[in-house]
Amino acid sequence: MRCYANQLPSELNKGLKPFYLVFGEEPFQEAQCVQQIRDSAKAQGFDEVIKFTLMQGFDWQEIIAQYQSMSLFSARTIIELDLNQQKPGVIGSNTFKKVIELVNPDTILIVKGAKASQEVQRGAWFKALDKQGVFVPCYPLTGTHVKRWLDEQCQRLSLNMQNDAKLSLINATEGNLLACFQELEKLSVLHGNALITQQLVMQGLLNQAKFDIFDLSDALLNGHAKQAIKVLNKLASDNTEVVSILWAITKELNTLINVQLGLLNGEPIANLFKQNAIWKNQQGPVQNAINRLNIHTLEQINSDVALFDASYKQGNLIAPYQALAHICIKFCQPLNIPMPCHAVN
Numbered sequence: 001m002r003c004y005a006n007q008l009p010s011e012l013n014k015g016l017k018p019f020y021l022v023f024g025e026e027p028f029q030e031a032q033c034v035q036q037i038r039d040s041a042k043a044q045g046f047d048e049v050i051k052f053t054l055m056q057g058f059d060w061q062e063i064i065a066q067y068q069s070m071s072l073f074s075a076r077t078i079i080e081l082d083l084n085q086q087k088p089g090v091i092g093s094n095t096f097k098k099v100i101e102l103v104n105p106d107t108i109l110i111v112k113g114a115k116a117s118q119e120v121q122r123g124a125w126f127k128a129l130d131k132q133g134v135f136v137p138c139y140p141l142t143g144t145h146v147k148r149w150l151d152e153q154c155q156r157l158s159l160n161m162q163n164d165a166k167l168s169l170i171n172a173t174e175g176n177l178l179a180c181f182q183e184l185e186k187l188s189v190l191h192g193n194a195l196i197t198q199q200l201v202m203q204g205l206l207n208q209a210k211f212d213i214f215d216l217s218d219a220l221l222n223g224h225a226k227q228a229i230k231v232l233n234k235l236a237s238d239n240t241e242v243v244s245i246l247w248a249i250t251k252e253l254n255t256l257i258n259v260q261l262g263l264l265n266g267e268p269i270a271n272l273f274k275q276n277a278i279w280k281n282q283q284g285p286v287q288n289a290i291n292r293l294n295i296h297t298l299e300q301i302n303s304d305v306a307l308f309d310a311s312y313k314q315g316n317l318i319a320p321y322q323a324l325a326h327i328c329i330k331f332c333q334p335l336n337i338p339m340p341c342h343a344v345n
Contacts, residue, residue, distance in 0.1 A: 003134050005029045006152055012040040017133045019100075019109050021126065023116035024138025025254065025276075027247055028177040033136050034110060038078060041108055046076040053082045053310040060095040067099050067107055076106045083113035084306050085254075088125065096125035100132065109133075114254075140277040141177065146170055153181060157188040161196040168198050175277055178247060179213065212240070213248045216328070220252055221285035223292050225332035232328055236321040242312065245324055249331075250305055252289075257302065259286065260295045293331070301330050304339055311339075 003011045022033050038049065050066055052058075066079055088096065099109060111129065113120075116137065120126055126135075141149050150166050153159075161169075173180040186204060187196055212235050219228035235245055255276050262272040269287070272278075278286050293301075304327050311317045318340045326339050 001130065001134050003136055005033050005136060005138050006149070008033050008036055008134075008136055011134060012036060016041060016044060016108060018103050018105070018107070019111070019129045019133025021111050021113075021116070021129055021133060021135040022138065023113045023120075023135070025115050025258075026138045026140050026177065027251060028181065029138040029141075030112060031247075033138060034080070034112065037108070037110060041076075041078055044076070046078050046108060048077045049080060050077060051080045051082070051313060053306070053313065054084045054086050054088070054092070055306060055310055060091050063095050063109075064098055064102075067102060067104060067109065076108075078108045078110060080110045080112065082309075083111065084309075085114045085302065087120065093123065093125040096129060100128045103132065140175070142175065142277045146175060146177075149177070150180065150184075153184050157184055158193050159184060159188055159191075159196060160193055161187075161201075162198060165196050165198040165201045168201050172201075175279060176214070176251075178244065212238070213244060216245070217248050217252050218285055220249065220328060220331040221282075221289045223288065223332045225329050228328040228332060229325055232321065232325055242320045242324070246305070246309065246312075249324070249327060253298065253301055253305060255286065256289050256293060257295070257298050259290055260293075260298060263290070264295065289331075297330075301327065304330065307339060 001017075020037050022030055022037075024030055038046075052062065063079065063081065066077070096111075109129075116126070116135070121130075121135075129135075139145075147166065147170065150170060154161055154166075169180060169183055173183065183201075183204065187201070190204070191200065212231055216228060216231045216235065219225075219231055232245070255278065258276050259269075259272045259278075262275070263269065273283055273286070308317070308320075308323050308327065311323075312320060317323055323339050326335065326337065329335050
């Protein structure tokens, strides 16, 4: 059953499903939806979360084993599988079909992935999971959809914002939902349910040293290695969450991959800018990156990002910020040095 991201809370209130498919190109919405599923499940006794990431050599039998096993720590379990921008393949498809035959009321399976194309949605495994579960597509938001999303977040946080204040925040964060939501949380803490004016919003934005994560994105797109490392050092000194930095890197990487693939298929660059919600003031930096990074290089960076994500979750990273620096430099110039992490078990 298809359920859009803004409809998910209402759907979860009706009861939990055994399977959730959270797919899309908007990582903040994806993370928010997965967290909503976790929170709803936890309220019903699903206290243990087991995470898997699809990597080379992944053992699909682990999914079956965990799905069938009794947890040592909780009566009920959530299994999260990140497809890591990949398709499950024949073995993965057969694994999903097996899981469907074994439906376990004490286990919920959440499958996360990139945008689910029509080809993916026509797959037998996808249809079977969708039939007994919920499919949540997370699309990039533009125009009135961003405004509607912002209205919903304000309602959840009990924020009373003037319309021009909302528009100023949307323009300042340039479609970055994570940055926008973080600003809303700050406003909620600082002002509660008092009226939020445009002046208060702009004052809050100007009082920040910088949108450092945005600065990192700009440096990466423009290939400015020195500036990227300078910003990364600032983020590290401020104890910025590693996952937030990785989110910014992944967002730009996915955009560049989508644009490069579109160009290889002969699509006009103007159409690709529109399809990928690339704002006018970002089109120049994105063009710079496209001119510098071919699809082969982008796929190499994507492999490093996947390795970082899996290693970080499994505690195998020696120095997370050093590994992020490695990825940032690779955005800007060729780098054949391996990432600083232990081998993933």
